[in-house]
Amino acid sequence: MGQVGWKALCLSLFDYKTEKYVVAKNKKVGLLYRLLQLFILAYLVIWVFVIKKGYQDVDTSLQSAVVTKVKGVAFTNSSELGERLWDVADYVIPSQGENVFFVITNLIVTPNQRQKTCAEREDIPDGMCSNDSDCHPGEAVIAGHGVKTGRCLRAGNLTRGTCEIFAWCPLETDSRPVEPFLKEAEDFTIFIKNFIRFPKFNFSKNNVMDIKNRSFLKSCRFGPKDRYCPIFQLGSVIRWAGSTFHDMALEGGVIGIHIEWNCDLDKAASECNPHYSFSRLDNKLAKSVSSGYNFRFARYYRDEAGVEFRTLMKAYGIRFDVMVNGKAGKFNIIPTIINVGSGLALMGVGAFFCDLVLIYLIKKSGFYRDKKYEEVRGHEDDIPELGLSERSESGPGLPDQQDEPETQHRNSSLKGNHYMCPQLLEPSRSGRLGNTKVNEEQPQTLQPKET
Numbered sequence: 001m002g003q004v005g006w007k008a009l010c011l012s013l014f015d016y017k018t019e020k021y022v023v024a025k026n027k028k029v030g031l032l033y034r035l036l037q038l039f040i041l042a043y044l045v046i047w048v049f050v051i052k053k054g055y056q057d058v059d060t061s062l063q064s065a066v067v068t069k070v071k072g073v074a075f076t077n078s079s080e081l082g083e084r085l086w087d088v089a090d091y092v093i094p095s096q097g098e099n100v101f102f103v104i105t106n107l108i109v110t111p112n113q114r115q116k117t118c119a120e121r122e123d124i125p126d127g128m129c130s131n132d133s134d135c136h137p138g139e140a141v142i143a144g145h146g147v148k149t150g151r152c153l154r155a156g157n158l159t160r161g162t163c164e165i166f167a168w169c170p171l172e173t174d175s176r177p178v179e180p181f182l183k184e185a186e187d188f189t190i191f192i193k194n195f196i197r198f199p200k201f202n203f204s205k206n207n208v209m210d211i212k213n214r215s216f217l218k219s220c221r222f223g224p225k226d227r228y229c230p231i232f233q234l235g236s237v238i239r240w241a242g243s244t245f246h247d248m249a250l251e252g253g254v255i256g257i258h259i260e261w262n263c264d265l266d267k268a269a270s271e272c273n274p275h276y277s278f279s280r281l282d283n284k285l286a287k288s289v290s291s292g293y294n295f296r297f298a299r300y301y302r303d304e305a306g307v308e309f310r311t312l313m314k315a316y317g318i319r320f321d322v323m324v325n326g327k328a329g330k331f332n333i334i335p336t337i338i339n340v341g342s343g344l345a346l347m348g349v350g351a352f353f354c355d356l357v358l359i360y361l362i363k364k365s366g367f368y369r370d371k372k373y374e375e376v377r378g379h380e381d382d383i384p385e386l387g388l389s390e391r392s393e394s395g396p397g398l399p400d401q402q403d404e405p406e407t408q409h410r411n412s413s414l415k416g417n418h419y420m421c422p423q424l425l426e427p428s429r430s431g432r433l434g435n436t437k438v439n440e441e442q443p444q445t446l447q448p449k450e451t
Contacts, residue, residue: 022368022371022372024358024368024371026358026362026364026368028362029354029357029358029362032354032357033350033351033354036350036353036354037347037350040343040346040347040350041343043343043346044339044340044342044343044346048339048342048343049339053264053329054335054336054339055331055332055335055336055339056264056266056329056330056331056332056335057200057329057330057331057332057334057335058327058328058329059198059199059200059201059327059328059329060326060327061198061199061200062196062197062198062261062324062325062326062327063196063197063198063199064194064195064196064197064324065194065195066097066098066099066192066193066194066195066322066324067097067098067192067193067194067195068097068098068099068101068190068191068192068193068320068322069088069097069190069191069193070088070091070092070097070101070103070188070189070190070191070234071088071188071189071191072087072088072184072185072187072188072189072234073085073086073087073184074086074091074182074183074184074185075184076181076182078109078181080109080110080111080311081109081111081311086182090104091103091104091182091185091317092104093297093315099321099322099323099324100319100320100321100322101319101320102315102317102318102319102320103185103188103234103317103318103320104181104182104185104315104316104317105180105181105182105185105248105249105250105252105316105317105318106176106177106180106181106182106249106250106251106252106315106316106317107177107181107182107313107314107315107316108172108173108174108175108176108177108313108314108316109311109312109313110170110171110172110173110311110312110313110314111311111312112309112311113168113169113170113298113309113310113311113312114168114169114307114308114309115166115167115168115169115308116166116167116169117149117164117165117166117167117169118164118165118167118169118170118171119153119161119162119163119164119165120141120144120145120146120162120163120164120165120171121144121145121162121171121174122162123174124141124142124143124144124145124162125142125143126141126142126143126144127141127144127162127163127165128160128161128162128163129152129160129161129162129163130152130159130160130161131152132150132151132152134152134163135148135149135150135151135152135163135164136148136150137149137150141163141165144165145165145167145168145171145172146165146166146167146168147165147166147167148163148164148165149163149164149165149166150164151163151164152164168310168312172296172312172314176250176316177250178250179250180245180246180249180250182249183249185234185245185249186233186234186235186238186245186249187233187234187235188233188234189221189231189232189233189234190231190232190233190234190237190320191217191230191231192207192230192231192232192257192259192322193206193207193208193230194206194207194230194259194274194322194324196261196324196326198263198265198328200328201265201328201330203263203265203269203272203328205263205269205272207228207230207259207273207274208230209228217230217231221233221236222236222276223236227275227276228273228274232257234318237255237257237278237320238255238318240278241255241256241278241279241280242279242280243280248318249316249317249318250292250316251291251292251293251294251316252292252293252294252316252317252318252319253280253282253292253293253318253319254280254281254282254293254318254319254320254321255278255279255280255281255318255319255320255321256278256279256280256281256320256321256323257276257278257320257321257322257323258276258277258278258279258323258325259274259275259276259322259323259324259325259326260274260275260276260277260325260326261274261275261324261325261326261327261328262275262326262327262328263326263327263328263329264328264329265328265329265330266329266330266331272328274326281321292316293316293317293318293319294314294315294316294317295314295315296312296313296314296315297313297315298310298311298312298313299311299313355372358372359372
């Protein structure tokens with residue numbers, strides 16, 4: 001490649017290429033294009049930037065800690081326990097507040113159980129027997145209450161009985177009360193303290209409002225009028241979850257307390273507040289033999305002789321699961337540029353769709369297609385044909401044959417502009433001839449042909 005070629009290559013680096021636009025005077029396609037632009041612009045502004053806040057950088061790695069406290073007292077008077085006062089240390093399990101806790105609402109109490117022998121219950125299939133050989137000594141009763149002693153106990157003249165077992169006797173009663181044991185639990189209060197942190201923005205907060213008046217937490221209750229109070233009434237939480245306290249207190253259940261943090265950190269920190277929602281997590285519609293929520297625990301004692309005995313309690317109640325989710329957003333130039341670029345790309349898609357409609361789908365598509373796609377023939381393809389025609393017209397042996405292509409090219413450029421300036425031709429003629437005498441026929445050769 002010569003010096004001229006390298007120079008042309010270097011100069012071409014500074015060339016700017018732009019598109020050629022064809023303005024199509026078609027109202028239908030033009031209206032379609034404007035509607036698409038309006039729709040894309042509305043989507044970009046309303047949905048991406050206003051609703052989804054696409055101009056923000058988002059942190060979803062929420063760090064959370066939950067502390068709970070239940071308050072309230074209840075008084076009961078039963079044949080098993082007598083008169084008794086129940087406070088938070090009696091009916092809340094575990095005693096320390098966590099994000100999962102259980103409140104007892106109903107009890108089946110079996111007092112004064114001691115380790116001795118007694119008959120297995122009749123509703124236990126593995127405990128049924130016809131003779132002593134059916135009760136293998138030392139074998140535990142499957143889904144039962146103790147270990148077989150080897151004796152089959154039959155009442156009266158019955159042909160079948162139950163195996164004698166070594167267990168905590170008397171065995172647990174299977175009769176469930178028709179009314180909740182702790183009716184006052186509906187008025188118990190739950191205090192939920194939630195600490196959150198968004199590590200990307202180093203932002204921390206809790207759900208307790210910064211109020212100097214300490215009596216606020218003693219009097220406020222969460223509700224439609226006070227959505228930022230962290231104290232909830234137990235009965236109200238169950239109603240907001242779509243259930244009734246009576247049904248859940250009898251059989252038990254699981255309630256989910258959802259805390260959602262959606263913080264716009266472009267605003268003041270006081271604008272970042274939690275939103276609470278409630279739902280029942282166990283399947284309340286399925287009435288099965290294992291519906292509800294219950295478990296057993298016992299309290300152990302010793303008599304005057306030092307013999308251990310216990311009080312067994314089968315507890316029904318409500319389990320609360322506190323679940324925390326959230327995200328925080330703050331302005332960042334990178335997502336803003338990305339979303340704006342996506343909107344501009346969608347604008348290009350709209351133009352591409354309108355091009356398809358214009359050149360393929362409407363009636364005059366062929367006409368618009370011919371206007372949009374122009375076929376251009378290269379200059380090197382035209383020169384040989386032009387030279388042959390001029391050579392055939394000039395004929396052999398003419399004196400001005402060498403200058404004909406240059407002269408004809410100059411004349412064609414003048415014809416294209418429809419303007420001729422004889423003064424511009426004089427320097428060219430004098431420069432070509434020098435001091436020699438000008439031929440009389442030469443001016444006629446240089447004069448453009450009249451159209």
